[in-house]
Amino acid sequence: MRIGIDLGGTKIEGIILDQSGVVLEKIRIPTPGQDYQQILNAITSVVTELQSRAASRLSVGIGTPGSLSQVSNTMKNCNSISLNGQPLKADIETQLGYEIRLENDANCFALSEAHHGAGSGAHSVFGAILGTGTGGGIVINQQLLTGPNSIAGEWGHNPVPGSVLQLIEDERKCYCGRSNCIETVLSGSGMSQTHKERSKQSLTAMEIAKAAASDASARETLEIYCAHLAQCLSTVVNLLDPEVIVLGGGLSNIPLLYEMVPAQMSDYVFTDAMTTSLSPPSFGDASGARGAACLWPVGEGSDHERMF
C-alpha cells in the first residue's frame, strides 16, 4: 500500500492505493488559496491523516503542477504561482520527518495509466494532457522517464509544426514567453481561440464540443482541432514510437478525437502502417493521486525510517 497526493489548483486529494491499483482510502480538501505555508500544511495534514488510517507507515508520492528544479531544488513552471521558487519537497520532508517523492502531475497521469489503466501492459506509454494546459509524461517499462531538466514529455511548449501554423490566423503568445507553442492550439483556450478566429464566437472548448452535434461551425472547429492534434502527436510518435498514447485532461472526453486522430496521424508518421493506439483515460481526474502513489514501487520506501 502506498499514499498518493494530488496537489491541484482547487483541491488536494489523497489516497491509499493497494498493489493491484485499488483505492482503499480517499481524502479530498480544498486547496487553501495561494498562501504557500497554508498549502504546505494542508498537504502534510492529508498525509498524516492517511498514515493514521494505515497499520504501518506507507511511502508517500506527491503530484504537483510544474516540477522540481534539480539545480535549485525549488519548484518551477507551476501555474500555482505561489509554489514557484519554493523548496516544496524539502519542506514537506522536514514536516513529515521522512523522504517523499514528488513529480509533475502530467508524469503522475502517465504513470497511473501505464500501471493500472489504458496503458497497462504496454512497453511504452505517452500520456498527453489536453486541458487548461498541454503537458505530457513518458513511461517506459513501467518506469517514468525523467531527465536532468525534469521536463521529459513537456511537448506543450514545443512550437507547433509548420502545417499547424497554416491552420491558425494570428500569432499566439504563450505564458512561457514564446509564441505558437503546441499548448496555444491544443489547450482548452487554444480550441476557443481557433473557434473565435473562424466564427467570431466566444465559446469554451466544452461548449464547442457540445454544439458540434448541431452547429456546422463548431463541428468544423473540432475537426481542425483533430488535425492539429494529429500533427502535433505525430512528432511524438516519430521521436518515441510509444505503443499507447493515453489522452487526459478535460478535452480527452471528446469522442471525435479517437475517431479522427489516429487515421490522420498516419499521414505524418514516418512508417507504412501506424500501430500506435490512442486511448481515453481509465481514471480521469483520479490519475493524479494514483500516479503519485505509483512513484514508489510496491513495498519500497515504507515501514522503515529514511533519514535525509
Ligand SMILES: [Zn+2]
Ligand atoms: Zn509555451
